[in-house]
Amino acid sequence: MANFQATKQETLSLLKSAINFAKASSHKNAVKRLNDSHQHLLEGKLFVVVAGEFKQGKSSLINAFLREPGLFPVDVDIATNLVSTITYGDAEKVTVVLGEPGKEKRKEIRRSDIPDYVTEQGNQRNSKQARMLVMESPNAQLKEGLILVDTPGVGGLNVQHTDITYAYIPNADSILFVSDAHAPLSTEELNFIKRISQHCQNFIFVVTKIDAVSNYKSIIDSNREKLAQVLPETGDKFPIIPVSSSASLAYLDTQDPEDLEDSNLSSLEQELWQLLSQQRGKILLLRALTELGRVVADIRTPLQAEWEACQQHDREDQTKLESKLQDTSERLKQLQGNSSAWQYQLNEGIQDTQKELFRELSREIEQIKRRSQDYMEDSRFLEDPPQIARLLETDFDSMMSTLSEKLSQKAGNLHVEIVNSTGLNMNPLAIDSLDWRNLGEDSSEVRELEGLSQVKAPQADWWTKAVDMVYKGGFKATAGTTVGTLLGGTLGGIAGLLFGGAGAVPGAQIGMALGSVLGGVKGFSDGAKDALSQIQERNQILAKREISKIINPYIIDNQLLCKAALEDMVTKLSRTMRNDLQQQIKRERELCDRSLRSFQKTLKLSQEQMIRKMAELKGPLQQLTDFQKAAEKLAMQALEEAESDTISPSDPAASSADAASSDSPTTPQPVAASADYGDWADG
Amino acid sequence: MADLPLRDRAQALFNFILEQTRDRASLQDLHQELLNCQQRLSEPMRVAIVGKIKAGKSTMLNALLGEAIVATGTVEATFNINWLKYGSQPTLKVHYKNGKSEDKSFEELTTLTLRADEHLDYLLSIKYIEVFYPSSILKTFHLIDTPGLESFYEDDSQNTRDFLKLHGQDLTAATQAEAANADAVLYLFSHNLSAGDQAVMEEFQGPSVGRATPINSIGVLTRIDAYWPEFPPIESGNRIAARLSDIPQVHNLFYAIKPVSGYLALGAQTLQTDELEILQKLAALPEDRLQSLLRVRNRFENREYPDQPGVPTIAERQKVLHRLERYGIWQACQLIRSGTCNLESLTQELMQASGVPDLCELITSHFGHRAYLIKLRTAIDRLHALCFQQKQKQSDDDLQVVEAIAGKVEALEANSHDFRELDILRSYYDRKLEFSDAEIHQLLEVTGEYGQSCFQRLGMKEQASIDQMLSAAKERMQKWRLRAADQMGASRPTIEASTVLAHSYERIVYHLQEAQKHLNFWS
Known part of the structure; x- marks a missing residue:
């Protein structure tokens, strides 16, 4: 159920208690990390993209959702012609982003000026070069961290703003696809849905304007039938919600319960929150809980070591435990060395990834070339040649989005393998966090730290599930970051959600690089469009020849640009991964050494001192264990909310990439590992 | 050269070419066609009503005629080409594809079209239906109601879709042929249902519109009543039309774009006295109550309000809703409140609100004043095509005659100011x-x-x-x-x-x- 808000509040208060505990026991570093975590969760953003054709009532719907009539301009004629975002802020602030990609300028405007930029009337054919509208508002509906993205209509051939719209789609935690009750979904709309479903499947289909027709149920049935054909993997699970924005807005004035009921907006809100808690909302929670678990483990492990030292009276056991800790420390030290096996593994993996991506790139380019031929055969485009460049631009954009998503998948996989083979501890909420020192009797469980063999890690069900879910999503680094940087990195931040603040780095990095490519593609496209608009030739064959003269070099330029960008992405990513892993090893070694020192120190204590020590430790250890238990409970809660419904269908892009780990109920740790990506750099 | 009126020179041209072809056996086809062309010059101008299925073509046609003459509402209804001509008595003549024709009564046709799937073969055998009707506008123009252009996705039921999938291409072809054959075209589209400018543009381009030019075409933005209650229909329609007219692809095709509500115009002209009484009851409600009642269509149509005696019954409400739709009802009640009390003046005022009288005026002035020239233009285009065809077929003397005719046609065209x-x-x-x-x-x-x-x-x-x-x-x-x-x-x-x-x-x-x-x- 729509319990995201509740679980979030509980998690926030648990974090607060943990912060107080850390303050009281003067763990400065822990206080900082927990504070960060608290902050992240509080500000964690959930992206809701509102998409659909022109004139379907997208802006009205947002106004109704926010209970602010007239916030987004609504017009009988085409109104919205640019992407607008709105998120919570203490005071209303409206900023318009103007200018060429890469050279954007921000300009603060008043609310009353919005139509001057957003509407076709106020800003014909976007002569003002507006790129997007960014709004902050103290609107209660946005308080839980929603970012609403209002997109211009995406028509079959209208590609004016599709680049930005498409950029948002892969990052969407939910897509509200809006169509009205006047007509069932059209071929163009279905094509669009099919296209974006490759990037994101968190759809809620909203049928608006039900106030205008009597029998919207037949439209819904027809839509369901058509959607089932376009989204075969989802079956008929997708929600279709009929609403009346105008009844909802009227309710603000009339307070007439009949208006409220006829609007059906509450069903939409319920559905939306449910989807959000299943998706990113869950990740936001898990990320905070994971970090909490880690911090607690960091404090607890040395204390636990002291406790164990007091408990172990047998000399032999004491020595055994001590030497385990020493061994571990020694192995971690070896891992830190440059000639360590994982370093080779990383290098090779990166090289393979690069090769594979380049192969993919050539394949995709071939397809784009073929498509460009098709466009040139189409008489509609010969009438308006710049359309060809626009379409190809979108093709290149979506190719780069796909490739970068693959890259993050692969990077995730590689990281999993490395962590797996090095045996770094992954599960922060395992109550007995000393077990990585493997105190058990069964020697078969001793890890081959530097080998490549599969090893069993302690299982924690929720953890496996949680990370599995995140892992399937990859880093989600996409073109969204292009505009994300304009939003002060919010989009970049979302890229690595579970991976913690610094874990977002790979995601953001891919996104950044991608942003510059897309900017470049846009530049080339503008040039090509200019050149194409000069073509006056009416004879089809001659016109085709003229167009090829422009389009062919355009494709080659883009190919080079994309290749260079991809290379750059891979290089930067491998560097980041190396650093992250080194950090992680370093921290784990420090923790191990700290625990060892505490253990050794405690062993030297006298019997009475030990008893006193145990008395001292008992309270804090209990407290820390409670924190861990509470965190685990909340994590289960967050996950179970999702369990009740089907978890998001497998991402087609991910399904091939994670084939190795997709049967991972039996081998959970590869998945677990990826989640840790970069987390250590947080401290 | 003497600057004779065009009409006289055209007449001279036809006399000449008819004379030339009359006694030549191999040119009899041509001769017949020439007679047809000449005949057309003396007939009223042919105005075709074209647009996608469900753009409101039949409703518009009925609104122009002032009566519900052609069937509306079902997709099957748009299946036939209806050719409306003036006649003192309402009669029908069905022309079949095999060249035969027969007279039918209006009732027979309605029965056939309402259960289209049962009579599919029969309907498919029809080429077009000639409708004679005593409506004054038909003295000036022949109106041709075409089947829609193919677009089966806009229809809801699976049946309809299958039906159209089967015959959509035929319908499109028939519509295009009819548009090409007409002297002038009213191109209907509804902004509400179309997917933005690009889609509108797509509709306008391509072969669907035939030889549309601003001289022989007017764009009609239909269904503007659907903008209400969010937006005022006429003002909004004018604004959309103005913006569309600014787009090169549009002003290259249409003389003007007029916003209308065909439904309202038809409803206004067919409004009944008992319906006026229901409207008076509605007008007596507090304004905000009426507004609220109309806010959600389903509410007005199907919801009981037993504790509110002032609200007309469901049956009554359905009656006026069917007649005028929500905007029409609102408009009528406003008029009644401000003093309009009899049926006649209400009809007149509602007609004004529909935009249809404006459109009629425009059709008359723009097409009417140039009717002969536009018809002659159509005829000359036809003559060019005929001569071209005949040149491939004929030889010797006959060929020379054809070439002489072609020369005369060109000369008329070239020398006509x-x-x-x-x-x-x-x-x-x-x-x-x-x-x-x-x-x-x-x-x-x-x-x-x-x-x-x-x-x-x-x-x-x-x-x-x-x-x-x-x-x-x-x-x-x-x-x-x-x-x-x-x-x-x-x-x-x-x-x-x-x-x-x-x-x-x-x-x-x-x-x-x-x-x-x-x-x-x-x-």
Whole structure:
């Protein structure tokens, strides 16, 4: 159920208690990390993209959702012609982003000026070069961290703003696809849905304007039938919600319960929150809980070591435990060395990834070339040649989005393998966090730290599930970051959600690089469009020849640009991964050494001192264990909310990439590992 | 050469070519076709109503006629081509694809079209249906109701979709053929249902519109009543039309775009007395109550309000809803509240609100004033095509005759100042001319936009004397000659157009001088 808000509040208060505990026991570093975590969760953003054709009532719907009539301009004629975002802020602030990609300028405007930029009337054919509208508002509906993205209509051939719209789609935690009750979904709309479903499947289909027709149920049935054909993997699970924005807005004035009921907006809100808690909302929670678990483990492990030292009276056991800790420390030290096996593994993996991506790139380019031929055969485009460049631009954009998503998948996989083979501890909420020192009797469980063999890690069900879910999503680094940087990195931040603040780095990095490519593609496209608009030739064959003269070099330029960008992405990513892993090893070694020192120190204590020590430790250890238990409970809660419904269908892009780990109920740790990506750099 | 009126010269041309082909056995087909062309010149102008399925074609047609004559509402209803002509008695003549035809009653046709799936084979065998009806507009124009252009996704039921999938291409082909065959086209589209400008554009481009030019086409933005209650329909419609008209692809095709609500116009003209009473009951409700009732269609149509005795019954509400739709009801109640009390004046006021009277006026002035020229244009295009076909078939003497005919046709076209005027009108609609607003006004005036007589072409009052007109015509002729001499500053089309216009005034001067001679002779 729509319990995201509740679980979030509980998690926030648990974090607060943990912060107080850390303050009281003067763990400065822990206080900082927990504070960060608290902050992240509080500000964690959930992206809701509102998409659909022109004139379907997208802006009205947002106004109704926010209970602010007239916030987004609504017009009988085409109104919205640019992407607008709105998120919570203490005071209303409206900023318009103007200018060429890469050279954007921000300009603060008043609310009353919005139509001057957003509407076709106020800003014909976007002569003002507006790129997007960014709004902050103290609107209660946005308080839980929603970012609403209002997109211009995406028509079959209208590609004016599709680049930005498409950029948002892969990052969407939910897509509200809006169509009205006047007509069932059209071929163009279905094509669009099919296209974006490759990037994101968190759809809620909203049928608006039900106030205008009597029998919207037949439209819904027809839509369901058509959607089932376009989204075969989802079956008929997708929600279709009929609403009346105008009844909802009227309710603000009339307070007439009949208006409220006829609007059906509450069903939409319920559905939306449910989807959000299943998706990113869950990740936001898990990320905070994971970090909490880690911090607690960091404090607890040395204390636990002291406790164990007091408990172990047998000399032999004491020595055994001590030497385990020493061994571990020694192995971690070896891992830190440059000639360590994982370093080779990383290098090779990166090289393979690069090769594979380049192969993919050539394949995709071939397809784009073929498509460009098709466009040139189409008489509609010969009438308006710049359309060809626009379409190809979108093709290149979506190719780069796909490739970068693959890259993050692969990077995730590689990281999993490395962590797996090095045996770094992954599960922060395992109550007995000393077990990585493997105190058990069964020697078969001793890890081959530097080998490549599969090893069993302690299982924690929720953890496996949680990370599995995140892992399937990859880093989600996409073109969204292009505009994300304009939003002060919010989009970049979302890229690595579970991976913690610094874990977002790979995601953001891919996104950044991608942003510059897309900017470049846009530049080339503008040039090509200019050149194409000069073509006056009416004879089809001659016109085709003229167009090829422009389009062919355009494709080659883009190919080079994309290749260079991809290379750059891979290089930067491998560097980041190396650093992250080194950090992680370093921290784990420090923790191990700290625990060892505490253990050794405690062993030297006298019997009475030990008893006193145990008395001292008992309270804090209990407290820390409670924190861990509470965190685990909340994590289960967050996950179970999702369990009740089907978890998001497998991402087609991910399904091939994670084939190795997709049967991972039996081998959970590869998945677990990826989640840790970069987390250590947080401290 | 003597500047005979176009009508006379065209007549001469037809006499000549009919004479040439009459006794030649191998040219009998051509002869027959020529007779058809000649016949068409004397008939009312053919105006085709074209648009996607569900754009509201049949509703529009009925609104123009003032009665629900052709079936509306079901997709199957749009299956046939209805050709509406004036007749003193309402009769039907069904023409079949096999060339036969038979008379039918109106009732028979309704029965057939309402259960289309049962009578599919029969309906498919129909080529078109001639409808004779005593409606005055049909004296001036023949109206042709076409099946829709293919677009089966806009329809809801699976049945309809299957039905159209099966025959959609036939329908499109038939519609296109009809549009090409008509003298003028009303192109209907509803902004509400179309997917933004691009889709509208797509509809306009391509072969669907046939030979649409601003001279023979008017765009009609239908279903504007659906904008209500969010937006005022007429103002909003005008605004959309204005913006669309600014787009080159649109103004290259249409003389103008008019926003209308065919449904309201038809409802207004067919409103019944008992329905007026229901409307009066609704008008007696507090304004905000009526507003609330109309806010959600389903509410108005199907919800009981037993504790509110002032609210008409469901059956009553359904009746007026079916007649006028929500906007019409609201508008009617507003009118009733402000004092409109009888059926006749309510009908009139609602008609005004529908935008249809404006459209009628535009059709008459724009098509009507140039009807002969537009029809002749159609005829000459047809003659060109016929000659071209015959040239491939014929040999020896016959070929020579055909070539002679083709030569005459070309000569008529080339030497007719009227066609030149049509050409510059075209250039103007294509926005190739660099004229000021005042100049454009003169251009339209002199080419007969506001009427064909001298005073209308000069933009003067009917009472103007010949001397007054003559001096005005001379002054303008001089002005346009100077404009045409501006070889440095103006573009080629502008100079050419100026030359043509100077000649147009020259012709008026000539006519006026001739008239003066007559007057002087008699006085």
